[in-house]
Amino acid sequence: xxxxxxxxxxxxxxxxxxxxxxxxxxxxxxxxxxxxxxxxxxxxxxxxxxxxxxxxxxxxxxxxxxxxxxxxxxxxxxxxxxxxxxxxxxxxxxxxxxxxxxxxxxxxxxxxxxxxxxxxxxxxxxxxxxxxxxxxxxxxxxxxxxxxxxxxxxxxxxxxxxxxxxxxxxxxxxxxxxxxxxxxxxxxxxxxxxxxxxxxxxxxxxxxxxxxxxxxxxxxxxxxxxxxxxxxx
Numbered sequence: 001x002x003x004x005x006x007x008x009x010x011x012x013x014x015x016x017x018x019x020x021x022x023x024x025x026x027x028x029x030x031x032x033x034x035x036x037x038x039x040x041x042x043x044x045x046x047x048x049x050x051x052x053x054x055x056x057x058x059x060x061x062x063x064x065x066x067x068x069x070x071x072x073x074x075x076x077x078x079x080x081x082x083x084x085x086x087x088x089x090x091x092x093x094x095x096x097x098x099x100x101x102x103x104x105x106x107x108x109x110x111x112x113x114x115x116x117x118x119x120x121x122x123x124x125x126x127x128x129x130x131x132x133x134x135x136x137x138x139x140x141x142x143x144x145x146x147x148x149x150x151x152x153x154x155x156x157x158x159x160x161x162x163x164x165x166x167x168x169x170x171x172x173x174x175x176x177x178x179x180x181x182x183x184x185x186x187x188x189x190x191x192x193x194x195x196x197x198x199x200x201x202x203x204x205x206x207x208x209x210x211x212x213x214x215x216x217x218x219x220x221x222x223x224x225x226x227x228x229x230x231x232x233x
Contacts, residue, residue: 014121015118015121015122015125015130015131016131016134017032018032018118018122018138019131019134019135019137019138020138020139021137021138021139022138022139022202023138023139023202024139024140024141024142024144024145024202024205025118025122025135025138025139025141026115026118026119026122026141026142026145026148026149027115027142027144027145027205029111029114029115029117029118030111030112030114030115031111032114033110033111033113033114033115034065034068034107034108034110034111034114035068035072037107037110038065038068038069038072038107039072039076041069041081041085042069042072042073042076042078042081042082043076043078043081046078046081046084046085047084051085052085052088054106055085055088055089055106056088056089056092058104058105058106059089059093060086060089060105061105061106061107062104062105062107062108065105065107065108068107069082070082115145115148116148119145119148119149119152119161120152122135122157122161123149123152123155123157123158123160123161124157125157126156126157126160126161127155127156127157127158127160128157129156132160135160135161136164139202140164140165140168140203141161141162141164141165142202142203142204142205143169143203143204143205144204144205146162146165149161149162150162168199168203169203172196172199172200172203175194175196175199176196176200178196179193179194179196179197
């Protein structure tokens with residue numbers, strides 16, 4: 001079904017928010033979704049019984065999203081909200097220590113879904129040549145998200161998303177080899193990494209840790225995570 005001009009413009013602007021220099025757009029989608037959810041929870045839902053029960057059942061957020069929650073809470077003066085939520089989590093854990101098979105962090109699962117959705121939507125926008133210039137100026141898709149893009153239906157948008165990655169990886173690989181070579185005792189020049197380690201971080205995780213199945217604590221939880229993404233039927 002053809003989108004209206006108004007809805008297409010709105011959709012394009014939503015995708016444009018994900019295109020930032022040095023950042024994988026799918027990692028950016030995950031970061032924005034996670035931060036928006038945490039901000040909403042801390043601002044509106046800290047006393048919601050359902051939210052508190054869900055957080056208790058999951059044993060809290062992962063380490064990364066706990067730190068994000070604290071950063072957001074400090075910025076908004078809402079640290080008391082984190083205190084209330086985690087009082088519940090710790091009381092529940094004290095009464096009944098967590099066992100293996102604990103589910104994934106709820107924010108990780110939400111962020112992973114946002115990344116998957118963004119991959120399809122961004123490919124659709126790029127398929128029509130929209131945002132080509134903005135995408136060129138943004139960072140390439142990171143290693144963690146390349147399989148997600150490769151699984152998309154064939155088309156210009158998919159190929160455009162994949163296009164910058166090989167050249168970026170080859171360039172960073174050469175820089176890493178050079179950095180290692182310059183650590184030799186025989187080399188008396190500049191031994192700094194010259195920014196290549198930061199670029200490696202961007203390629204590996206797009207400048208954001210992202211939500212991966214490795215954050216789940218055992219095989220059962222990983223399978224559950226993949227099922228949520230629709231990768232297993």
